[in-house]
Amino acid sequence: MLSKKTKYGIKALAYIARKKDRNPVQASEISESENISQKFLESIMLELRKSGFLGSKKGKGGGYYLIKEPQEIKMTAVIRVLEGPIAMVPCVSLNYYEKCDDCPDENTCSVHKLMIQVRDASLNVLGENTLEDIAITQ
Amino acid sequence: MLSKKTKYGIKALAYIARKKDRNPVQASEISESENISQKFLESIMLELRKSGFLGSKKGKGGGYYLIKEPQEIKMTAVIRVLEGPIAMVPCVSLNYYEKCDDCPDENTCSVHKLMIQVRDASLNVLGENTLEDIAITQ
DNA sequence: TATAATCCTATCGGTTTACTAGGTTTTAAG
DNA sequence: CTTAAAACCTAGTAAACCGATAGGATTATA
Known part of the structure; x- marks a missing residue:
């Protein structure tokens, strides 16, 4: 069985990939849109960043963005x-x-x-x- | 991930299927041969019997046997x-x-x-x- | 300086897993 | 009839894992 962590992580990546512009996407936005507990999602995003899938930008207007092109992942x-x-x-x-x-x-x-x-x-x-x-x- | 229960259960079924004669096979024999905790295996065998894969015979000389032919399972x-x-x-x-x-x-x-x-x-x-x-x- | 975001650590209740313990019942053999 | 060997049954349990939550620290923007 796939853990919720994995499921949420894939959904979050897909959500970011779906955006045309490449501006950073906030965890809060994903959390709301995909019905995922925000704090839990935060930890997942962190893991995806540390493992090289996402980059992040802190502070106001910050968020997460893909480091590679979707078709390369x-x-x-x-x-x-x-x-x-x-x-x-x-x-x-x-x-x-x-x-x-x-x-x-x-x-x-x-x-x-x-x-x-x-x-x-x-x-x-x-x-x-x-x-x-x-x-x-x- | 496959649980040990499933893994052991498959191994036990395969062990019984490998025997030419169709005499009942004891859990103790399988447990020894396949390195599986006997008590744990007993509970798995019970489940396999209740779900219709195995038949059993109690008492001395008893054991478990396949109910269907291996190629039908x-x-x-x-x-x-x-x-x-x-x-x-x-x-x-x-x-x-x-x-x-x-x-x-x-x-x-x-x-x-x-x-x-x-x-x-x-x-x-x-x-x-x-x-x-x-x-x-x- | 206020605010918004990521980042980090710790904790926690619940569930599942892989056994273990301790018997009861049934059957065959002597 | 007794003994031993087998399945059967119920309960418990230590450890790990899961899905979250709490509470902040840090950083960047306006």
């Missing part, structure tokens, strides 16, 4: 930063690999083989979708 | 029973649908559209794999 990258691994089991994760405690041999593990297929299917979808793709209205 | 069914929804967001779940609190309109929600694609990709993999497919050794 793959959804895999966004989800990995906010949610963590895309794989359903650490032992098939490309970016967050961890060995299982049980399981002496991954190559003969039935779960392992299945989850590699699921991972690849998900990676395929998330890698082909950019922020531009999902930000489209209608 | 889709992994979608197993995961839905043990883990719950396959979708990453309730609002795109086929079997566990729930509306989002935020989100006035699903049709214009960027997360929604993306997660439908991910769901379909996962369903595709999990629906095409049966217990027989994943139980194969080597």
Whole structure:
């Protein structure tokens, strides 16, 4: 299950991407428009800034803006930063690999083989979708 | 992320499916062979029995056995029973649908559209794999 | 100087997870 | 008939995680 953090983060990025002008967007505006708790959203925006998706401007008239173009931001990258691994089991994760405690041999593990297929299917979808793709209205 | 419960449950089913004879298999045997806490496994086996995947025989020489043939058990069914929804967001779940609190309109929600694609990709993999497919050794 | 915004740290109640404990009941074998 | 082995059942629990909230500190603009 996707956490609310990730869900809100994606919505916020999409909201910013949808704006034609590239002026900074306030968290308060997004929070209102997308029905997200403002304080919670603030922490998410901070994380998106620290991980290089957003830039920010403090003070009056400040806000957040995209650092890269929407079509350059793959959804895999966004989800990995906010949610963590895309794989359903650490032992098939490309970016967050961890060995299982049980399981002496991954190559003969039935779960392992299945989850590699699921991972690849998900990676395929998330890698082909950019922020531009999902930000489209209608 | 897949819970240990689901992971162990799949491993147990695969273990039973791998046996040629159809004699009941004890939880203790699976627990030892697959490195799963026995008591925890017991509760999982119980759930798999109550949901119609396994039959059981009490007393000495008892154990668990498959009710259907391995090739008739889709992994979608197993995961839905043990883990719950396959979708990453309730609002795109086929079997566990729930509306989002935020989100006035699903049709214009960027997360929604993306997660439908991910769901379909996962369903595709999990629906095409049966217990027989994943139980194969080597 | 006032205001509006981000930034930061801490906390907290609730839920879920992965077990563990301690039995009861049923069955087969001796 | 007794004993052991198995499933069955209920309860509890420590730890982690989640979704937020609180309360300010900092910075920039007008």
